[in-house]
Amino acid sequence: MWQDVKLLNMVANTLFAVLLLLLLASGVWWVVQRPMFTLKVIQIESAEQQELRHVNALTIRDGALPRIKGNFFTTNLDAVRGAFEAVPWVRKASVQREWPNKLIVTLEEHTALGTWGEQGRLLSVKGDVFTANLAEAEEDADLVEFDGPDGSEKEVLARYADLKAWFSKISLAPESLQYSNRYAWSLKLNNGMRVELGREQTSTTLKERVDRLLTVYPQLVASLQESIESVDMRYPNGLALKSSHSNLGLKGKRKPSVAMQDNTL
Structure with a gap:
């Protein structure tokens, strides 16, 4: 083996490539972890170009923000979307990154049409059953009873x-x-x-x-x-x-x- 120059060169090149990749990965990881990429702004927008009626800073702070992990590069956008869709009154959420430390979250709210069944659930105008504050829904309109x-x-x-x-x-x-x-x-x-x-x-x-x-x-x-x-x-x-x-x-x-x-x- 030691007399095979071609094999030795191949092994050396492979080891060098692996070392180079490790150094590159370490460098990328170091850059990714810099404080400048810590999420500092989460901008909330309405999908329907009008003011959100029921979703506010308090519900987002209590319901969504604690579930968001990572920074600009490492945060999982699907997980962020799921965190916002778990907030009462949110029907759908979409999330995108904005360089270098910002997330833009676009929300679509439910519009309640009536109650559904006897468990305090609501039915939206799009046929979605969801759970939210009944008193808030009653402030918007007279609710129809569905079952x-x-x-x-x-x-x-x-x-x-x-x-x-x-x-x-x-x-x-x-x-x-x-x-x-x-x-x-x-x-x-x-x-x-x-x-x-x-x-x-x-x-x-x-x-x-x-x-x-x-x-x-x-x-x-x-x-x-x-x-x-x-x-x-x-x-x-x-x-x-x-x-x-x-x-x-x-x-x-x-x-x-x-x-x-x-x-x-």
Whole structure:
């Protein structure tokens, strides 16, 4: 081996290259650890070019900053993004570096549309379920009550938009919407009337049932002369309703029916 000049040169060159790489790595590590690269500024921006309503310096200081590790070079941007997305009201965060010691974090906030279920959670206008201060959400708008199986949030939101448009024709709007585990729909309108719509047999089932109610609703209100508590639209050719005797001063309830059948959905 010692007489093989080519092999000796190869070994020497390899050792020299390894030494050079080690020196280079050590130099880079030394530079990276310089104080000038310690993160000094984290700039928060709104993704929607408007002032953030619920995310503030206090929530960021308490919820995100303690989870940020490293400096300009070594901090993990995915970890930083996750830290900010764990802050209440933050829907999405994006992070980028700015030389030499700054991070720019762009935040998108949730906009609450209503509550979801009975666990104090909120449903956003984009169909995301999140947890935040309910009182803050109530300051922004009147919250609709939503409920449904896990994973049905976007379907419920889409149905709410449909129902809101349909009932606007009689100047009413849903204030609660439930989608049961048996895939049946029911809602409460802002006049206090509950409407049972049942399951969707076809893509037009709910629309047909709502249209049928809208057609007879003015006549029902005019003829009953009393508030309608609930309407059951699960009958193919009619409906069933319950109304109060408030105008008669009675405590009881009666339940007149129209074309009732025993094949409710």
